[in-house]
Amino acid sequence: MQAATEWLQTMFGGGDVDWKQVLLIGMSPVFLIAFMIERRVMANRGERRQFEWRDIIANLGLGASYQVFELIAHALFTAVAVTWFYEHRLFDMPINGWTILPIFIAVEFCYYWFHRTSHRVRWFWSAHVVHHSSERMNFTTAMRQSLLYSITGWWLFFMPLVLLGVPPAVVFFLYAVDLSYQYFVHTESVGKLPAWYEYIFDTPSNHRVHHGRNEEYIDKNYGGVLIIFDRWFGTYAEEQAKVDYGITRQVRSYNVLTLNFHEFIDMWRDVMQPGSLTQRIKHLWAPPDWTRVEQVEITKDEKVVA
Structure with a gap:
């Protein structure tokens, strides 16, 4: 435990390194290898409809544009902003083998609400819509990310x-762990997993x-690694009918x-x-499908004139 504590403190001891992007870039070869395996598995099953090269x-x-822009955004303003929050923290949160799991669950909780x-x-949808705009599902769908995320x-x-005293580097790194896990739930190659796992964790299903x-x-x-927050807050649905993506x-x-940029x-x-x-x-803050009453009235008047 002492060795783990020292390693964590050394790794995340300070600096302006964007550990989120460091981990995601480092995982990219693993992601691509996993995709090639997935494609071969699905091809052997005679199921190729989810693989369209365009x-x-x-x-x-x-994915590439997202990676590049996140690094630029971190260097230009994100690092400065999160450092300001950290300088105004309420406590100093110890980072060790005992606290890292509770902190990860807290990161997951924040991700659920994000x-x-x-x-x-x-x-926020104007950025996130990019991730949902594909009508296919395979591992590369996870790479479908927006370069507007840091802007929004x-x-x-x-x-x-961060205000509670968790170093920004730790938060960003654990968020990257969360995102790395999510890569592997973007697939049709895996059916339903054991009931206990489906109950607790996000899964391909x-x-x-x-x-x-x-x-x-x-x-x-909405869960990233865990699905329990969806169950607790009433946003869970089980896969039953065939999914229509997009x-x-x-x-x-x-x-x-x-x-x-289309939705933005x-x-x-x-x-x-x-x-x-x-x-x-x-x-800007209403749901994506919200329409103004006055817009509806204008549309009706136009139809009457026509």
């Missing part, structure tokens, strides 16, 4: 832990539900720029439409 290339491009908010608040403020959801646009699956199963307003493009641009276009300031600004 989609896979788009996923890889989105993920849930990313589906229910359009400002994913890191804000983890600042309560649980996560397929999350990517469904079936009415009963929308906004369900988003309700599907963007049919393989262009990395289009995929990154649409959101601001809605904000700029004529109307009261309150209603216009509400497009």
Whole structure:
């Protein structure tokens, strides 16, 4: 235990290293090897519908652009911002073999609320929509990430832990562990796992539900590593009907720029439409499917005139 404590303190003792991206970049070869194995397994089963090369290339491009921009964003402002929070911490949280698991569970709890908010608040959805815009499911779907995440403020959801005294490097590294696990739940190659595991952890079955646009699956199963918070907070759904992947307003493009910015641009276009300031600004924090009453009235008037 003493050796583990010393290692943790040495590794995360300070500095501006983005440990989240360090781990994710380091895991990239493992991710790609896992994808090749998955594709071979599914090909042997005669199931190739989830592997479309334009989609896979788009996923890889989105993953690469995300990695690069996260490093740039960390260097420009994220590191400064989280350091400010840490300088105003309330306590000094010890990092050792006894505290690392509770801290990881706390990171998962923060992730649950970040993920849930990313589906229910359009400002955050404008980045997260990228991850859901594929109509296929394979390991590379996990790489389908937005370069807008740092702009919209994913890191804000983890600042309560920093204020409680957990070093930002520890929070970011454990978040990367969480994200690394999630890579392996983006697949159709694995069916349902033992009931006890399905009850506690996020699994391929649980996560397929999350990517469904079936009415009963929308906004369900937000957990990263654990699924228990979904069970506790009423957002759990079991995989039963065949999953229809994608988003309700599907963007049919393989262009990395289009995929990154289409919802962000649409959101601001809605904000700029004529109307009261309150209603216009509400497009930023209302759910993605929210429509202004005054917009509906304008549409009805246009139909009458026509």
